[in-house]
Amino acid sequence: MRQLRILPSExxxxxxxxxxxxxxxxxxxxxxxxxxxxxxLGKLIKPANLIAE
Structure with missing residues (x-):
């Protein structure tokens, strides 16, 4: 993620x-x-909760 975030915003x-x-x-x-x-998110999340969050 850090490497992706340092790409130029343009x-x-x-x-x-x-x-x-x-x-x-x-x-x-x-x-x-x-x-x-x-x-x-914690790994024990239910798929329906993933969409809601």
Missing amino acids: QGIQILAIAFTAYAGEINAKQVFSAKFYSY
């Missing part, structure tokens, strides 16, 4: 990537956002 690249993680604590959230992901 290329029109906007990727809303969501990290799937088995850990959903505050420290893990900071790691996900520092890696430039848009959001994160």
